[in-house]
Amino acid sequence: MSSLGQLSGRLDHHLQIVGDLTKALLALRAQLLGKLESLKLTTADVEKARETVAHFLEGLSPVLGGQTAVHEEHRVIKERLVQSGEQPVDWADDFSKLVAQLRAGNIPDTEQLDKVMRIVGYLQGEVAEDVRRLRSR
Amino acid sequence: MSSYRALKAKEVELTLLGLQERLAGCPRENGTHAIILARLDAMLIRFAAELESIKPVAEEPAFQSAVDFTLGRIIAFLSVLDTQFIRGLVNPSDEELYLRSVFLGCARRLGLDWFEDMVVQSSGSLGIYTRLDRSFGTPVLHVPPSLLDRFLSLPGVYHEFGHSVFEKFPRLLAAMQQQVREHFDELRRGIGPVQQEQREAQMRHLQAAEMFWNERRLGEIFCDLFGQFVSGSANFISMIDLALADGLPPYDLLDPDYPPNAARVQICAVMLSGEQTNEPLVSRLLDEWSEFTTQHNDGPSYRDTCSEALLRRIALAVFDLLPVEMPNLPRTREPLPDVQVAFTPVESLSFEEAVQRGFAVFAWNRENFDSWWSDARPRLR
Numbered sequence: 001m002s003s004l005g006q007l008s009g010r011l012d013h014h015l016q017i018v019g020d021l022t023k024a025l026l027a028l029r030a031q032l033l034g035k036l037e038s039l040k041l042t043t044a045d046v047e048k049a050r051e052t053v054a055h056f057l058e059g060l061s062p063v064l065g066g067q068t069a070v071h072e073e074h075r076v077i078k079e080r081l082v083q084s085g086e087q088p089v090d091w092a093d094d095f096s097k098l099v100a101q102l103r104a105g106n107i108p109d110t111e112q113l114d115k116v117m118r119i120v121g122y123l124q125g126e127v128a129e130d131v132r133r134l135r136s137r
Numbered sequence: 138m139s140s141y142r143a144l145k146a147k148e149v150e151l152t153l154l155g156l157q158e159r160l161a162g163c164p165r166e167n168g169t170h171a172i173i174l175a176r177l178d179a180m181l182i183r184f185a186a187e188l189e190s191i192k193p194v195a196e197e198p199a200f201q202s203a204v205d206f207t208l209g210r211i212i213a214f215l216s217v218l219d220t221q222f223i224r225g226l227v228n229p230s231d232e233e234l235y236l237r238s239v240f241l242g243c244a245r246r247l248g249l250d251w252f253e254d255m256v257v258q259s260s261g262s263l264g265i266y267t268r269l270d271r272s273f274g275t276p277v278l279h280v281p282p283s284l285l286d287r288f289l290s291l292p293g294v295y296h297e298f299g300h301s302v303f304e305k306f307p308r309l310l311a312a313m314q315q316q317v318r319e320h321f322d323e324l325r326r327g328i329g330p331v332q333q334e335q336r337e338a339q340m341r342h343l344q345a346a347e348m349f350w351n352e353r354r355l356g357e358i359f360c361d362l363f364g365q366f367v368s369g370s371a372n373f374i375s376m377i378d379l380a381l382a383d384g385l386p387p388y389d390l391l392d393p394d395y396p397p398n399a400a401r402v403q404i405c406a407v408m409l410s411g412e413q414t415n416e417p418l419v420s421r422l423l424d425e426w427s428e429f430t431t432q433h434n435d436g437p438s439y440r441d442t443c444s445e446a447l448l449r450r451i452a453l454a455v456f457d458l459l460p461v462e463m464p465n466l467p468r469t470r471e472p473l474p475d476v477q478v479a480f481t482p483v484e485s486l487s488f489e490e491a492v493q494r495g496f497a498v499f500a501w502n503r504e505n506f507d508s509w510w511s512d513a514r515p516r517l518r
Contacts (some may be wrong), residue, residue: 002261002262002263002264002279003264003353003357003394003395004264004265004266004279005264005265005266005267005297005299005300005301005356005360006300006353006356006357006394008221008265008266008267008268008300009267009268009300009303009304009356010353011213011217012267012268012269012270012271013268015210015213015214016271018206018209018210019210022203022206022207022210025203026191026194026200026203026207029199029200029203030194033199035193035194038193038194039190039191039193039194040190070311070314072351072352075351110199114202117202117203117206120202120206121202121206124205124206124209124210127209127210127213128209128213131212131213131216131217134216134217134220134221135216135220137220137261137264
């Protein structure tokens with residue numbers, strides 16, 4: 001028996017989240033910078049992107065605010081923030097405001113998008129680590 | 138374009154093309170692996186399109202992270218294809234194709250009807266790659282060479298299938314987490330009137346014990362229970378083998394992925410039926426296991442973390458919920474079959490039945506095991 005079973009489920013799950021959020025953030029940034037056309041994206045893609053990001057942050061914020069993490073991705077993000085010397089509670093506040101903005105149909109600014117991109121980066125780091133584990137099996 | 142990202146994009150494109158060529162060269166006779174190959178072909182086409190779509194912004198600083206993560210994600214998928222799928226598809230041995238058919242049949246009989254296809258790859262230790270691009274339909278089962286000669290580890294196949302079940306039905310994890318939470322809440326409430334300092338120390342121990350039961354360890358212990366549900370005494374014997382063969386200290390809490398062997402054996406032991414527990418072989422192995430564990434010190438951390446009360450409630454929750462999620466999953470409540478029954482000639486033998494009969498022969502008529510297995514193996518379906 002090996003830990004491949006849990007690794008594969010975790011890796012695919014993280015890849016799915018990273019993929020969805022990256023595409024969503026790409027669409028939101030394209031809208032912000034007027035690049036929708038060159039990326040062949042539509043306003044429907046932007047709407048979907050808003051929903052994707054808001055939905056993810058709604059799950060994450062309570063964990064950053066102090067609730068016990070049920071999902072591994074939330075735990076990973078919180079741990080990485082703490083390791084970076086950040087206060088997860090502050091991030092929870094910022095993300096709650098961002099969710100309200102997204103739900104109201106507003107466009108997030110560059111700083112807000114960068115912040116979400118940073119937590120996607122933590123999950124991308126997990127993906128890279130798991131791929132290394134796969135290669136060394 | 139001559140930036141780093143342009144170079145990286147080109148490298149990814151070349152890797153992608155290389156994999157497309159290797160997939161195109163895979164044997165496709167009689168529809169073997171047809172579903173998996175079609176799915177992988179489609180995935181690679183999708184990645185090629187995604188790669189193309191980010192090119193207009195690949196060199197713009199504002200899109201740097203999005204481009205990096207997109208490339209990183211495609212590279213990760215290509216690595217999965219390369220390390221997990223390709224070898225078993227390009228040049229599958231007769232043995233691998235035979236095992237594929239046996240294990241696909243077994244999975245369907247157990248009710249894992251989401252398995253559409255499977256790659257079996259003889260590549261070291263037993264393991265399963267459960268999920269690809271959100272689908273549980275095309276797992277890769279890694280098996281040690283000559284798996285069928287390692288009879289005591291055969292129930293490990295159920296453990297591996299368990300990983301797919303655990304991922305497929307998130308309520309199983311939720312039910313296990315609820316049991317853990319309730320157990321430790323009860324313990325916290327039960328702390329009597331003690332000095333504040335003592336109380337805080339106890340609370341810290343309980344907190345650490347509760348945190349131990351993360352998703353990974355619960356997942357592994359679920360898979361042990363899945364094997365126990367399906368295979369009863371045979372699984373228990375296999376668990377004893379697993380725990381004794383590697384010689385690890387049974388109460389070691391340090392593995393980040395697995396619970397200690399003592400907890401894994403115990404949780405299976407508590408779910409043995411009365412008849413199974415009283416079976417002479419199982420009873421003997423329980424004694425041997427007990428003798429082994431008494432040579433080691435469990436310590437307060439283990440006792441806090443893996444108490445029998447907690448293991449029992451986790452096991453009961455799993456055994457209650459499994460038939461709800463998988464109504465067609467057969468459960469083995471009976472002891473191993475009588476050795477005479479095991480020798481009854483049959484035209485064909487399911488993997489599940491072969492495991493039951495084989496363990497009986499292994500236990501009570503070992504000297505004839507080779508001849509029994511030589512006769513039974515070709516009848517496996």
